[in-house]
Amino acid sequence: MTKPKTARQEQMLRELNLAPSLRVAELARRLGVSTETIRRDLDEMMEQGLLNRTYGGAVRSLGPEPSVTERHTLFVAERERIAKAAVQVLKGAQMLMIGSGATTVHTARRIAVEMKNITVLTHSFGVATVLAINPTIKIVILPGDYHATEGATIGAHTVSFLNSFYADFAILGASGLGPDGPSDALLECGAVYAAMISRAAKTMVVADHSKHDRLFAARYAPWQNIGHVVTDQAPSISLKGTMEKNGVNLTICL
Structure with a gap:
C-alpha cells in the first residue's frame, strides 16, 4: 500500500x-x-x-557540526584505524601541515608514536598536544584568532603565516566529502585548509564514513587537488567514481 x-x-x-x-x-x-x-x-x-x-x-542538508570535543567521542575505533593507515602514506615526509578536527588529532597521535625528527605546522591545539609526547617532533603553532569550539586558530594571520612555508604533506579533516570535493562546516577553517593545500606538495584527507556524501558550506578544494583520502568504509559508487576520476588515491581501512 x-x-x-x-x-x-x-x-x-x-x-x-x-x-x-x-x-x-x-x-x-x-x-x-x-x-x-x-x-x-x-x-x-x-x-x-x-x-x-x-x-x-x-x-x-547543510548543517552545523558538533564541537571538536563532542566529535572526539564519536567513531573512536574507526578513527584509530584511519590514523594507522594514514601514517603509512606519510612515511619519509619531513615537513607536515595538519588541520584541526577529531580525526586529525587521532592521526597526529599515531604520527607521534611512529615518526620522528619531523616538523609539524598546525593551528590545532589538540594536534599540538598529542604530538608533544615525542620530543623529536618540532611543533609550530600558527598564530591567529582562537576558535573555542574547534580548538584552533583561524583568520587572516593564520593564513598569511602559512605563506612562509612549504610542506611535504597537508593532512586535513572534513565535515563532508561531496561530489565536488571535501568541505567544512566552518568557513574560517576552510580558508586555513585551502592555504595549507596551496603550500603542500601532497594533500591527504582523513575522514570517517559519516562524512561520505555530505555537503557543508566551505568546500576548500576540488577533488583534483586532493592526492589521498583515508576512510574506514567504501564510499558510495558515485563518490568513489568521482574520486578515482580525479586521481585521488583511496585507502579504505576496514
Whole structure:
C-alpha cells in the first residue's frame, strides 16, 4: 500500500539520518511509488531546506557540526584505524601541515608514536598536544584568532603565516566529502585548509564514513587537488567514481 505524502517524506528523512545519501530509484522501490513521485518529494523537501538534491538522489542538508570535543567521542575505533593507515602514506615526509578536527588529532597521535625528527605546522591545539609526547617532533603553532569550539586558530594571520612555508604533506579533516570535493562546516577553517593545500606538495584527507556524501558550506578544494583520502568504509559508487576520476588515491581501512 502506498504511503501518503507526509508519511513518505518523514520516512525519507529517517532514511537520511541512517545513511548520508539517498538514490531516487532505490527510494521508489522501497516506497512502492514512481521515480517521478520521489523526485517531486525531494524537490519539495529541498525547498523546505530539509535536504540537498544531487544527480539521481539527495544528501543531508547543510548543517552545523558538533564541537571538536563532542566529535572526539564519536567513531573512536574507526578513527584509530584511519590514523594507522594514514601514517603509512606519510612515511619519509619531513615537513607536515595538519588541520584541526577529531580525526586529525587521532592521526597526529599515531604520527607521534611512529615518526620522528619531523616538523609539524598546525593551528590545532589538540594536534599540538598529542604530538608533544615525542620530543623529536618540532611543533609550530600558527598564530591567529582562537576558535573555542574547534580548538584552533583561524583568520587572516593564520593564513598569511602559512605563506612562509612549504610542506611535504597537508593532512586535513572534513565535515563532508561531496561530489565536488571535501568541505567544512566552518568557513574560517576552510580558508586555513585551502592555504595549507596551496603550500603542500601532497594533500591527504582523513575522514570517517559519516562524512561520505555530505555537503557543508566551505568546500576548500576540488577533488583534483586532493592526492589521498583515508576512510574506514567504501564510499558510495558515485563518490568513489568521482574520486578515482580525479586521481585521488583511496585507502579504505576496514
